[in-house]
Amino acid sequence: MKKRSLLLITVVFLLSACGKSAALVPAVTPTAMGQEHAGHSGHGDAAAGDGVQAVFKLASSEQAKANQDTPVTIQILDKDGKSIENFDLNHEKKMHLIVVNKDLSFFKHIHPEYKGSGLFTITTLFPAGGNYRLFADIIPSGKGNVVKSNSLTVQGDTPATIELQPDGKLTKTVDGTEVTLAMDHLMAGMDINLAYTFKDAVTQAPVKNLQPYLGAVGHVVILDANTVQYLHVHPTDEKTTGPEAKFMTKFPKSGIYKIWGEFQRDGKVLIVPFVVKVP
Missing domain, CATH: 2.60.40.10 (Immunoglobulins)
Structure with missing residues (x-):
């Protein structure tokens, strides 16, 4: 296994032209908003992710609801909108998906299934309503590490936001x-x-x-x-x-x-x- 001494990703979030925050869109919508990318320094050019797109979609036209199984698809495309076929294994997986909520009190690390033709699928559960962020970590063959992210609003009871406070003892x-x-x-x-x-x-x-x-x-x-x-x-x-x-x-x-x-x-x-x- 190739040894990795440093893996650093900085994701700079881009807003849509209308100034609204990004949102995960349902499957009936042809495109997704709020796609971002970043390279991993220490693995070649930090801009190695340029030209890679990700379309996040819900697998149904309904909005995601708390405590219900939610199917999500992630389609990986090149700069011309064509499916990227091949992905290198990144620590035993072709995709690592990190899911967090707005105040970072929820964290989940899961691995979507690769269906071929650039399509990854996962069914997951969100424990409460509110805003979530999804980070898809991939290595398209011949490119460096790429991270794509998107937002998702989950319907349901939303707990009060807890301000993040540094720990006094680690x-x-x-x-x-x-x-x-x-x-x-x-x-x-x-x-x-x-x-x-x-x-x-x-x-x-x-x-x-x-x-x-x-x-x-x-x-x-x-x-x-x-x-x-x-x-x-x-x-x-x-x-x-x-x-x-x-x-x-x-x-x-x-x-x-x-x-x-x-x-x-x-x-x-x-x-x-x-x-x-x-x-």
Whole structure:
């Protein structure tokens, strides 16, 4: 497996000409609004995603509703509107789809099924009403990493928005595993090391039995509070099993960010969220 020491994506959101925010459109509409792209620095030209389009659609003409299965299709096209046929595996999958809600209290990492001719499909469930953002992470063959995103408004009861607040302590316990995150020289625009340390929550013994998750010891997804800056980071040593997992990235701008670390132990995927303020 090809080792990836740094995977950095910055998504700059584009508004439609009328100035309205992007929205996922139903299948009966021929085009989707609010498509964005970004390259992954560290994998060639940061503009490698230019010329790739993504059309996000609901599989029915009805609006998405909370707590109901929602089929979504994502059609990947070239600059001329023709289907892109071939995609490289990116950590065992042809597409990683990250779904978050507006205040980042909800996070889901799923993998749409590839149907051929550039078409990916997924059926997923949104736990509450409100605004969501979908990020599709792909590698069209012969191109660099590409991220396309779109918005979706889900009908249903919408909980009050919770303002994102930096964590006072970067230690959390998830499914019996105590996880601590340490960072050096936290500052925008500088390379930064993210070091996760794992202990058994009961015995405090170092955890050395982390299992591969999607071909690596773990994955880290980072979004800023406005869901404008998006980073997907892979470990510097993919094959380690603990008690440490290290990553390297760069926060593009100052602000508040939420960091989700994904790891696997005893057959369970551990999703460990932290919120930090980057000077």
